[in-house]
């Protein structure tokens with residue numbers, strides 16, 4: 392089975408995204424991260440670019456970050472905040488984890504959290520995975536065999552026939568996730584040893600599985616954790632009553648009418 396759909400901007404886009412990841416890691420280590428400068432360094436040092444030149448490389452890199460990484464991460468955060476607001480105990484647990492793992496008790500001034508700090512937040516990671524399981528931003532994927540094929544279910548497939556795979560349904564199947572499959576349980580992602588529990592990508596395909604897996608997965612988690620940590624640490628989230636929150640039937644599973652919340656500082660002091 393291979394994906395029919397080529398990458399939106401071709402192989403060059405993939406190279407750009409690899410470079411973005413590398414540049415991001417380099418920038419993080421040296422802490423001198425001006426985005427375009429680190430991309431330029433990656434281009435020069437690793438000879439990633441092509442004869443098309445630096446400016447085209449920078450354009451493609453910026454575009455791939457925006458197209459692949461903007462709506463997906465914002466959609467995941469929207470559903471995360473909705474899930475947290477409808478399960479307030481999880482909000483308290485996320486804040487408690489931050490206080491215990493990042494030693495922040497005395498420090499309630501506004502601050503952002505670093506990638507390094509975010510990595511320690513196992514419960515928050517679990518909450519994001521639950522959001523991705525229940526509301527995968529890319530909810531449907533299609534594949535097509537280039538040659539006749541038979542699925543494990545026994546279904547025979549003609550070449551080029553389109554098979555729609557619903558990541559939304561996979562995340563909500565009792566046979567895959569157990570009786571509590573519809574519940575928001577960040578604990579599901581914590582191993583006995585207290586670290587993050589790994590689930591195979593064919594069970595948890597929010598970032599796709601196989602050779603066309605999302606290249607920005609690691610970066611997406613880092614960005615989403617930094618944003619979620621900053622908001623949850625400083626504010627308590629309450630839904631605005633009467634505002635309908637339902638998924639849209641678009642390519643990205645956004646909240647159809649957006650999410651309206653009240654942020655309150657008082658409850659977290």
Ligand code: HEM
Nearest residue numbers: 398408456459460463464467529598599603605606607611
């Ligand atoms: C929660 C956030 C994200 C989710 C759920 C997500 C999900 C996915 C999925 C399902 C695919 C496969 C699409 C397909 O083949 O039809 C994909 C591909 C891709 N993603 Fe992401 N993504 C996220 C964030 C990002 C970010 C932040 C970046 C870059 C900074 C990124 C870069 C890419 C690229 C370049 C591909 C194409 C890979 C290929 O075709 O080989 N993604 N993503």
